[in-house]
Each structure stands twice: as structure tokens, then as C-alpha cells.
Amino acid sequence: MxxxxxxxxxxxxxxxxxxxxxxxxxxxxxxxxxxxxxxxxxxxxxxxxxxxxxxxxxxxxxxxxxxxxxxxxxxxxxxxxxxxxxxxxxIENWYSVNKSKLFWNNHDLSDLPDDALKNMYLLKNAEYVNSTTSDLSNAFNAYIKQISKARKLKIILPIYSENHFRHLITLLDGNELECLELVISEELENAMRQNEYIKQSILENEKVRIKTIKNNVKLFLTISDEAVCLTLFFKDGHYDDSQILIATDDEALKWALNLSAYY
The missing domain is CATH 1.10.10.10 (Winged helix-like DNA-binding domain superfamily/Winged helix DNA-binding domain)
Structure with a gap:
């Protein structure tokens, strides 16, 4: 501060x-x-x-x-x-924040470090995608589309979601995904180990590297070969899967890698 x-x-x-x-x-x-x-x-x-x-x-x-x-x-x-x-x-920070103001206004930003907040301009080309009453899975489907052809994935994963696990397992079983790096809390790792299928398919998979941190974080960040995806939590502590930022440019990748390195 x-x-x-x-x-x-x-x-x-x-x-x-x-x-x-x-x-x-x-x-x-x-x-x-x-x-x-x-x-x-x-x-x-x-x-x-x-x-x-x-x-x-x-x-x-x-x-x-x-x-x-x-x-x-x-x-x-x-x-x-x-x-x-x-x-x-x-000016670019102002533009970037204002462009996706619905996304930033609706969420808890407390786990975004100062450098990430100061460098929002690096996300100026990000696309805001939200789900609608007619398509409740719009944001999630956009996320799956971005990771479906990835060769490498780096994910800060804050939630226990069998829906996400199922898609990750499918990717790990295929030929495209060569490496998955997961940053998870001790609590989430323990929960994943309680499920034998998730334990064997993800935690003990030779393609997967686990980095454990003490506390959970209120952000879900995914970095692939070609895209950066960010979802956040509501201010009441609940995870929001209805809104996502997606970017495919080098500046956004720089922002995401710095955030990943922080954790």
C-alpha cells in the first residue's frame, strides 16, 4: 500500500x-x-x-x-x-477500466495486487463476455473454447468445480494439452484428493504440475498459448461464472504472467 x-x-x-x-x-x-x-x-x-x-x-x-x-x-x-x-x-488505464466497467464494478478486486491494478492498460484489448438469461453458459462456453486447443495451460484455480475438472481431464486425456500447471490452495488440494477420480486424473497426472499456496485467492486466472481468461468473485464472496474477460494479445499475456508470478 x-x-x-x-x-x-x-x-x-x-x-x-x-x-x-x-x-x-x-x-x-x-x-x-x-x-x-x-x-x-x-x-x-x-x-x-x-x-x-x-x-x-x-x-x-x-x-x-x-x-x-x-x-x-x-x-x-x-x-x-x-x-x-x-x-x-x-489514459490507457482509464480506457481499459471504462471499457469493461461492468466487469470491474461487480467484483471483489482485493486479491489483485497493486501492480496488476496499476497496469490495467495492458488489458485494454480484452473482451468482456457475459452470460444472459437466454444463454446462462455464454461466459463458460467462451472459456472452454479458449482452452480447448491449448498446448500449455497455467491456471490459478480458486474453486472446486467438477464442471471445470471434467473439461480439464478431457484435455489431459487428449493429445493437444502437453502441460497443465495448477496453482491451488492447500484447502482445495485436500478437497481434490478426497475424490479418487480427480486425484488420479489431475493431481497424479504426469502432465500436471501442482503449486500449492496457503490461502485461497478470489480470482480465477487462466493463461494458455493464445489467450488470457479472468473471472472473479462477487463482493459477497461468491464465485461469478457469468462474466469473463478474454484477451489474446501480448500485453494481456504480460499482465497475466506477472499476476501469476505474484502468486
Whole structure:
């Protein structure tokens, strides 16, 4: 968690953040010259604003050591580059959370570590899938579709679900799945060992590696060769199988692997 002193410092620095974000011109100027320096004509053509407005914004950024002029071209200073990089991250985080706001609003996020929460932008391409009254299995079927052709699976499994076990056993019995890594709590492992069929088919299967953690976690994360799937728990503690996030890009894989490594 952020310390009290750090929070006080963040509050002080908010004025600087507000200075950038409350000005559409200042924000757009930083974003426009982020990848490449631009002259006034370039900026006027891209921003569709008069020279006087652009020059006023550039002067303000120069005074704050965020932009400098080299001959006829404007470029970011090192401070400007760092600020703009993190501004982009903030915008992408905002977009990612807002895009799947129903998913995040409905669930308990307490077992997502700070780094996972701060890097939500890595999930900006994730697809939100939910079940409906006409198709109660929509989310689960989307999950099974994603794992059905996997060669390797890494799963943080928080629930005892014979429905999930049955599909995993089918995959293990086939030729596609080469390796299954399960991260489970001591309590869940003990429960699985009470069922002889699950014990032999999963826990004692040579394709399966078990990593046991002391406590259960309120998230169900699956990482395959091509997809990341995340389901969570309601705030009342019950597991929700009706809503899922699915992503198939490298950024989401990076987010999921970091979360998996944390546990």
C-alpha cells in the first residue's frame, strides 16, 4: 500500500498533473510531439488550431521544462517525455477500466495486487463476455473454447468445480494439452484428493504440475498459448461464472504472467 507520506506527496503533486490534464491544448501538444519533433506548421496542421493558440501552449510547456525548441522544431525534454509516457499510461488505464466497467464494478478486486491494478492498460484489448438469461453458459462456453486447443495451460484455480475438472481431464486425456500447471490452495488440494477420480486424473497426472499456496485467492486466472481468461468473485464472496474477460494479445499475456508470478 502507498504510505501516508507518499500520499501527502501525491496530493501536492496533483497540481502539476491538473495543470497538464485540465488543458486540452497542453495535453495534445505533449501527445503530438511524443513520438517525433514537430515545427509550427506540423502542429497547426495536426491540431487544427491557430498559431497564436499553439504558441501560447508551447510557451507554457517550455516554462515548465516539458518542451524545448531546437531550431524550428519543438521536442519533449526528458521530463516531458517521462510525464507524457505516464500520461499515456493513465489514459490507457482509464480506457481499459471504462471499457469493461461492468466487469470491474461487480467484483471483489482485493486479491489483485497493486501492480496488476496499476497496469490495467495492458488489458485494454480484452473482451468482456457475459452470460444472459437466454444463454446462462455464454461466459463458460467462451472459456472452454479458449482452452480447448491449448498446448500449455497455467491456471490459478480458486474453486472446486467438477464442471471445470471434467473439461480439464478431457484435455489431459487428449493429445493437444502437453502441460497443465495448477496453482491451488492447500484447502482445495485436500478437497481434490478426497475424490479418487480427480486425484488420479489431475493431481497424479504426469502432465500436471501442482503449486500449492496457503490461502485461497478470489480470482480465477487462466493463461494458455493464445489467450488470457479472468473471472472473479462477487463482493459477497461468491464465485461469478457469468462474466469473463478474454484477451489474446501480448500485453494481456504480460499482465497475466506477472499476476501469476505474484502468486
Amino acid at each position: 502507498t504510505s501516508h507520506e507518499t500520499k501527502k506527496q501525491l496530493t501536492k503533486e496533483f497540481s502539476g498533473l491538473k495543470y497538464i490534464l485540465t488543458s486540452e491544448m497542453r495535453s495534445k501538444l505533449l501527445l503530438t510531439i511524443y513520438d517525433d519533433s514537430k515545427n509550427l506548421d506540423d502542429l497547426r496542421n495536426e491540431l487544427k488550431k491557430p498559431s497564436a493558440t499553439i504558441l501560447h501552449g508551447l510557451k507554457e510547456l517550455e516554462n515548465n521544462n516539458l518542451v524545448r525548441k531546437v531550431q524550428k522544431y519543438y521536442e519533449l525534454t526528458s521530463n516531458g517525455y517521462l510525464i507524457t509516457t505516464n500520461m499515456i499510461k493513465l
